[in-house]
Amino acid sequence: MPKAKGKNRRHKYSYNLNRKRLYRSARRRAAPRIACSHIRQAWDPTKSVAQNLAEMGLAGDPNKAVPIPKKKRLVRKQLVRKPYVLNEMEYEASLPEKKSNTLSRDLIDYVRYMIQNHGENYKVSTGCPRHPVA
Structure with a gap:
C-alpha cells in the first residue's frame, strides 16, 4: 500500500508559535468535566446545554425556572425525556449524611x-x- 504524498517529511519545530496560548485555548475549547455521575451518563454531546438540562428536568437559569409572575400568562410545561436523572439525584440527596465527627x-x-x-x-x-x- 503506498503512503500518502507529503506525509514522510521531517517535522520542524515552529518557534513563532506560543505554546502556552495554544494549550490554554485548547483547554478552553474542550468540554468541561461534569462532576455529577448521573448527569454525565445522560449527557448528549450533540445537544446544547439548555437542551440537555431541559431533557433531564433540570434548570439552567433559575430566573426562568421559577419566574416571578407579573401578570397572568400561560406557562407551558417542558417535556422531560430523562426523568431518571432527576429521580436518582433526589434519591442520593435524601440519603442520610455520614457522620464525620467520630x-x-x-x-x-x-x-x-x-x-x-x-x-x-x-x-x-x-x-x-x-x-x-x-
Whole structure:
C-alpha cells in the first residue's frame, strides 16, 4: 500500500508559535468535566446545554425556572425525556449524611485498650513524667 504524498517529511519545530496560548485555548475549547455521575451518563454531546438540562428536568437559569409572575400568562410545561436523572439525584440527596465527627477506628481501639489495662488512672496511661505513679 503506498503512503500518502507529503506525509514522510521531517517535522520542524515552529518557534513563532506560543505554546502556552495554544494549550490554554485548547483547554478552553474542550468540554468541561461534569462532576455529577448521573448527569454525565445522560449527557448528549450533540445537544446544547439548555437542551440537555431541559431533557433531564433540570434548570439552567433559575430566573426562568421559577419566574416571578407579573401578570397572568400561560406557562407551558417542558417535556422531560430523562426523568431518571432527576429521580436518582433526589434519591442520593435524601440519603442520610455520614457522620464525620467520630474518632478514627485506631484511636477508639487504643483508648479501649488503655482503659482495660489501666482503668481511670490517666497518669499511667499517658506516661506523664511530672506525676509519677506512687
